[in-house]
Amino acid sequence: MSDPEKDEKRSMTQKAVKRILILLAHPSLERSEVNRPLAEAAAAIEGITLIDLYAEYPDFQIDIDREQQRLLEHDVIIFQHPLYWYSTPAILKEWQDLVLEHDFAYGSKGTALHGKLFLNALSAGGAEAAYRAEGYNHFTIRELLQPMEQMASLCGMRYLPPFALFGARTAVDEGRIGHHIDAWIALLEALRDQKLDIETAQKLAGLNSDLNRLIKEA
Amino acid sequence: MGGLLFQAFIYLCAAVIAVPIAKRLGLGSVLGYLLAGIFIGPVIGLVGSETQTIQHFAEFGVVMMLFLVGLELQPGMLWEMRNRLIGLGGLQVALTTALITAAALMMGLYWSVALTIGLIFSLSSTAIVLQTLNEKGLSKTEGGRAGFSVLLFQDIAVIPMLALIPLLALPELVGGGGDSLVTAAESHGDAGHHHKMSLVDGLPGWAHALVVLGAIASVLLGGHFLSRPMFRFIAESRLREIFTASALMLVIGIALLMTLVDLSPALGTFLAGVVLANSEFRHELESDIEPFKGLLLGLFFITVGAGIDFNILFNDAFTILSLTVGVIVIKGLVLYGLARAFRLTTTDGWLVTLGLAQAGEFGFVLLSFSLQNQVLPAELASTLSLVVALSMLLTPVLFILYDKLILNRQPESDERQADNIDETGSVIIAGNGRFGQIVNRLLVASGIQTTVLDHQADIINMLSKVGVKSYYGDASRPELLHAAGIESAKAVVIAIDDRSRTLEMVEHIRRHYPEVKILARAFDVNHLYLLNKAGVDIAVRELFDSSLELGKATLKAVGVHPFKVEKMSTAFRKHDESGMNTLYELWDENTEMASNKAYLARARELGETLKEMMETDRMQLHDRSERGWTPPPKHYTKDMGE
Numbered sequence A: 001m002s003d004p005e006k007d008e009k010r011s012m013t014q015k016a017v018k019r020i021l022i023l024l025a026h027p028s029l030e031r032s033e034v035n036r037p038l039a040e041a042a043a044a045i046e047g048i049t050l051i052d053l054y055a056e057y058p059d060f061q062i063d064i065d066r067e068q069q070r071l072l073e074h075d076v077i078i079f080q081h082p083l084y085w086y087s088t089p090a091i092l093k094e095w096q097d098l099v100l101e102h103d104f105a106y107g108s109k110g111t112a113l114h115g116k117l118f119l120n121a122l123s124a125g126g127a128e129a130a131y132r133a134e135g136y137n138h139f140t141i142r143e144l145l146q147p148m149e150q151m152a153s154l155c156g157m158r159y160l161p162p163f164a165l166f167g168a169r170t171a172v173d174e175g176r177i178g179h180h181i182d183a184w185i186a187l188l189e190a191l192r193d194q195k196l197d198i199e200t201a202q203k204l205a206g207l208n209s210d211l212n213r214l215i216k217e218a
Numbered sequence B: 001m002g003g004l005l006f007q008a009f010i011y012l013c014a015a016v017i018a019v020p021i022a023k024r025l026g027l028g029s030v031l032g033y034l035l036a037g038i039f040i041g042p043v044i045g046l047v048g049s050e051t052q053t054i055q056h057f058a059e060f061g062v063v064m065m066l067f068l069v070g071l072e073l074q075p076g077m078l079w080e081m082r083n084r085l086i087g088l089g090g091l092q093v094a095l096t097t098a099l100i101t102a103a104a105l106m107m108g109l110y111w112s113v114a115l116t117i118g119l120i121f122s123l124s125s126t127a128i129v130l131q132t133l134n135e136k137g138l139s140k141t142e143g144g145r146a147g148f149s150v151l152l153f154q155d156i157a158v159i160p161m162l163a164l165i166p167l168l169a170l171p172e173l174v175g176g177g178g179d180s181l182v183t184a185a186e187s188h189g190d191a192g193h194h195h196k197m198s199l200v201d202g203l204p205g206w207a208h209a210l211v212v213l214g215a216i217a218s219v220l221l222g223g224h225f226l227s228r229p230m231f232r233f234i235a236e237s238r239l240r241e242i243f244t245a246s247a248l249m250l251v252i253g254i255a256l257l258m259t260l261v262d263l264s265p266a267l268g269t270f271l272a273g274v275v276l277a278n279s280e281f282r283h284e285l286e287s288d289i290e291p292f293k294g295l296l297l298g299l300f301f302i303t304v305g306a307g308i309d310f311n312i313l314f315n316d317a318f319t320i321l322s323l324t325v326g327v328i329v330i331k332g333l334v335l336y337g338l339a340r341a342f343r344l345t346t347t348d349g350w351l352v353t354l355g356l357a358q359a360g361e362f363g364f365v366l367l368s369f370s371l372q373n374q375v376l377p378a379e380l381a382s383t384l385s386l387v388v389a390l391s392m393l394l395t396p397v398l399f400i401l402y403d404k405l406i407l408n409r410q411p412e413s414d415e416r417q418a419d420n421i422d423e424t425g426s427v428i429i430a431g432n433g434r435f436g437q438i439v440n441r442l443l444v445a446s447g448i449q450t451t452v453l454d455h456q457a458d459i460i461n462m463l464s465k466v467g468v469k470s471y472y473g474d475a476s477r478p479e480l481l482h483a484a485g486i487e488s489a490k491a492v493v494i495a496i497d498d499r500s501r502t503l504e505m506v507e508h509i510r511r512h513y514p515e516v517k518i519l520a521r522a523f524d525v526n527h528l529y530l531l532n533k534a535g536v537d538i539a540v541r542e543l544f545d546s547s548l549e550l551g552k553a554t555l556k557a558v559g560v561h562p563f564k565v566e567k568m569s570t571a572f573r574k575h576d577e578s579g580m581n582t583l584y585e586l587w588d589e590n591t592e593m594a595s596n597k598a599y600l601a602r603a604r605e606l607g608e609t610l611k612e613m614m615e616t617d618r619m620q621l622h623d624r625s626e627r628g629w630t631p632p633p634k635h636y637t638k639d640m641g642e
C-alpha cells in the first residue's frame, strides 16, 4: 500500500473523491424506522457502496475474499447499525472475526487498511442524556464503542467518533428524522469530497453536534 | 441316502446345540464345534470312521478361509502394518518354531519330526482369537492390533508350510496315505503315481516350472482383468444365486487349477483373494463365500473333536497335560518378549501373550496333512492333536486371567490409554443414486471413511471410474452388511430407492445391531412414521429440503429480504416438525393414514381444510419469525430513569 500521507496530498491536489463503503447491519429491516431511510438516502449518493450484510449473508457464511476485496477498493469504512446491547448486531461481529485476518488487517504484513477512515453510524433507543456518567447507561457512546476504536487503531485506520441518533424509537413520531437524514447526507458527501476536518473531528465525542463547523467549504 | 441324511443330521444337530451354548458360556464357536465333535464321537460314539473322509472334504473350508484372508488384505493396509506384520509376526513364528523344535529334539525326536511339530505349534488360533477380541471389544486396542498382525502373518505362513511339510516325509512311513484337498503338493518319490489328474506329470523340469508359472500368472492376470467384466455381467442379471454360484466356481476352479499343477490350492485362492481385494465385488464375494467357509470349518472342527482319542489322554494324562502347559508357556514367553521388544504397554503385551498362547486350527490342518504325507507317525499325531485341542480349550481361561489379573490391576487412566481408538468410525451408505451420492460426497469430504453399497453394477462401475470406493451388492442383505463391516460401523445411511426395503433394513439392523446409528431416506410422511416406528434414528423426507430451498429462492426472487426469508424458512421447518410430532403420536401404522380417525380429527383440529391449514401456517409463522429483534416499545425509555 502506498503511504497514506502522500496519497492524501496527491488526492488533495487532484481533488480526487474518496470511495465510501457502508456495511449495514440490521436483522429486521422491514420494521426499521431509522436505519432503513438512512440506508436508502446513502444508497442514492454517488460514489457510495452500501452493503446490506444480513441480505448478503442470511446464513452468516461471510465470503472473506469478497469482503477483503471491498475493503481494498474503498477509503472510508462505515459500520451502520442500530445499537444492540451497547454494541453491533451479531453479523458485524462475525464480519470482524472473519474478514480482519492477520497479515491482511494487522500483523507485520497486514497493512491493507492503513490510512483508511473508520466510523460507526448508529441509532440508539436511549436518549443522549442516558449516555453519560450520570445517566443510567453510565458511559458515552464513544466509550462504549472502544473495542471498535481499538480495532481501527490496530488495523492502522484513522478513527472518527460515532455519528449517532438517540431516542431512535420516537425519532419519526417527533419529527427528528428529517434533520438527521440531511446531516447524514452532508457527512457522507464531505467525507467523499474530503471536506471534513479530520483532525478536529477525531477529538470529539460524536460527529453530530458540530458537524457544520467540521465541514470546510471548498 | 438314508445314511447320509442321518449323518448330516447328527453333525448339524450337534453343532446347533453345542455352538450356541459354547458362545453363551463365552467359549467361542470354535470350541463349541470341538465340544460337539467330542460329544458325538468319543463320548457317545454316534459317528465313527467316516469322520476321516468328511474331514478331507471339510478341509476345503481352509481353502476358502485363505481366500477370505486374501480378500481382506488390501495392499495399503498391508503396507501400514508392515513393521509389525513382518517383525512381530515373523519373529514370533521363527522363534516359537525354533524353541519348540529344540524342545522336541531334546525329547529325542527325529529332526524332521521335531521341525514339523515346531511349525505346527508356532501357529495360534485366528478363529478363536479374532472372535474373542471382537466380542470383548479389544480388537481396536494396540494389543488387539498387534495380535492381528501376528495372526495374519501366521495365516500367510501356513502356505509355505504346506509346501514344506511334504518334503519332510519320513522314509519309513512313505507308501500309503491319501490325498488332501488342501494341497496336492505330494511327497516326492513313488507316492506321486496315484494321482489321477495332473498337467505336469512326466514333464521335464523346465516345462514343469513353466506350467506352474503359467498357472499362477493366469490366476493373477485373470483375477485382475477378467473377473470384473465377468462379475459385472453376472451382476447385471440380478440373480443372487448365480452370483453365489460364480463365486464358488471361482474358488473351486482355482483350487482345481492349483491341484492340476501340484501347487497348494490354499496358495492359489489366497492370491486370488488378494487380487480381488480392491475390487468393487469384494464384499459381495465375502458374503457369498463366508457361510460356506463357516460351515465347512465348523464341520472340520467337529471331525477334529470326534477324532480325539481319549484313551491316549486317560492313559497318559500327565504327559499330555504337561506338554500342553509347556507349549503355552513357551509361546507365551516368546510373545511377551516380543511385545516388550516392540514397545507395547504392559496391558497390551499381556493381551497378546495370553491371547495368542494357544495352538490353532491350522495346527489341526497341518497335523492331518502331515499324517497324509507320512511326515508324522499316526500315534504321535493323535497325541499332538490332543495337545492342540487342550490348548485351545484353555484359551477362554487365559482371557479370563487377562480380564481379572491384568485389566483390574491397571489404574483407570492407563486402561483408557490402552483403548485409544484412532478412528472416528466408519459409515456404510446403502444406495448410491442421486441421493446417496450427495451424502457420500459430504462425508468423504469431511474425512469420514465410507463404504458404499449399490445393487446396480453400472452405478458402481461409474463410481469406481471417478475414484469413489464402492461395492456391488444388494444392501438389504444382512450378510452383505456384515461383510461391509456393520459391526464396527458408527452409522448406516439407507438411501436406496425402495420404500419397503428401506423399512426392512431398518428393522433388521435395529434388531441385530442396536448400537449403530441408522439414518434413512423417507419418501413421505407415512414412510417417515413407519421408519420411526421401526427404530430409525433419523429419517429425512427426500423432497422436503429441496422444496423448502426452492420456496426460499422464490421468496427472494419476488423481493423479500433474504434474512427475513431465512427466518421464515427456519420457522416453517420448526412449525412443520412440531406438527409432525404431534400427529405421529396419534398415527397408527396399521391404519392407512386417510382412514385413521384420530389423525383426521387432529388434522381437523389444526385446520379443517388445506386452506385453514395454510392459514394456521401463516399466523404461526408470523409469530415465530417476528419474535426475534423486536424493537422495544416506543416510549420504553420513560420508565428507565432517564
Ligand SMILES: Cc1cc2nc3c(=O)[nH]c(=O)nc-3n(C[C@H](O)[C@H](O)[C@H](O)COP(=O)(O)O)c2cc1C
Pocket (backbone or CB within 6 Å): A031, A032, A033, A034, A035, A036, A082, A083, A084, A085, A086, A087, A123, A124, A125, A126, A127, A168, A169, B629, B630, B631, B632
Ligand atoms: C435486541 C435489541 C437490543 C437493543 N439494545 C439497545 C441498547 O443497548 N441501547 C439502546 O439505546 N437501544 C437498544 N435497542 C433499541 C434499538 O437501538 C432501536 O430499536 C433501534 O436503534 C431503532 O432503529 P431502527 O428503527 O432502524 O430499527 C435495542 C433493540 C433491540 C431489538
